[in-house]
Amino acid sequence: NEDLKGLISALLVPFNEDGTVNEKGLRQIIRHNIEKMKIDGLYVGGSSGENFMLEKETKKQIFDIAKDEAKDEVILIAQVGGTNLYEAIELGQYATELGYDAISAVTPFYYKFSFEEVKNYYFDLVEKVDNRLIVYSIPALTGVEIGVSQFKELFENEKIIGVKFTAADFFLLERLRKACPDHLIFSGFDEMLLPAVINNVDGAIGSTYNVNGLRSRKIFELAQAGKIQEALAVQNETNDLIEAILDNGLYPTIKQLLKLQGCNEGAFLSRKPMASATQEQINRSKEIYDAYLK
Ligand code: NAY
Secondary structure (H helix, E strand, C coil): CHHHCEEEEECCCCECCCCCECHHHHHHHHHHHHHCCCCCEEEECCHHHCHHHCCHHHHHHHHHHHHHHHCCCCEEEEECCCCCHHHHHHHHHHHHHHCCCEEEEECCCCCCCCHHHHHHHHHHHHHHCCCCEEEEECHHHHCCCCCHHHHHHHHCCCCEEEEEECCCCHHHHHHHHHHCCCCEEEECCHHHHHHHHHCCCCEEEECCHHHHHHHHHHHHHHHHCCCHHHHHHHHHHHHHHHHHHHHHCHHHHHHHHHHHCCCCCCCCECCCCCCCCCHHHHHHHHHHHHHHCC
């Protein structure tokens, strides 16, 4: 599974006023990621893609556009999970037929599923989809915590090859890395990339790589080369940017920054009920761009 390692952008999706996908804008963001941010891959249909507010057909449309635009230039991972297993299977089969390199699925949320139920969901999904799967663990949003012994149970299925680990629990990350040296671990919090790389993650998947990909790669490479203080200096700069983005509203601000970086075709709104950037947030985004990205 070496082919999946690297720095992967969680793809942002621009929406029109009526909630439809702004296809031209989306294609620009994909090109920008590949050509300017030099990322190794795209994670399509994640939190950053506002995926959990979309209908199945729109999710498929986004998988289509991303594949059509990126072709085989970068790694493509399709996030297909949610609370509807049958939809996840259908989306997984769909993305696999399109040629996605792997699928990923969030832990089922909302209901308090037992680990047995979570495990069955993953095993049922990979039984029906002819592809590799990366577990998407994001306890802060789902409320679902998975421990080391549970990850090992999931990894007993050979099609479940790794995890996108979006948590600040470095004790768990260290234990997991030691316990599962042959499975892929992707770091999910961009502001904690350096400590994750020190813990030997195989890659990172995140939203801010859409606009801060070059600096993030430096963190990765410096840390892997053992130049920890130099890497920390770049993480410090990066976190000035990420702190400002988080203060101003995560996805609306990243969309504004993308516009300032040249992706400016059509509307860059959020999918309701998520709010789009206000004029004040748009103005602040320009200041953030001038201060940290120019
Ligand atoms: C995705 O789209 O699934 C992700 O990007 C998960 C990782 C991101 N988490 C969320 C909740 O967006 O990149 C991170 C995050 O945006 C970043 O670290 C800022 O906190």
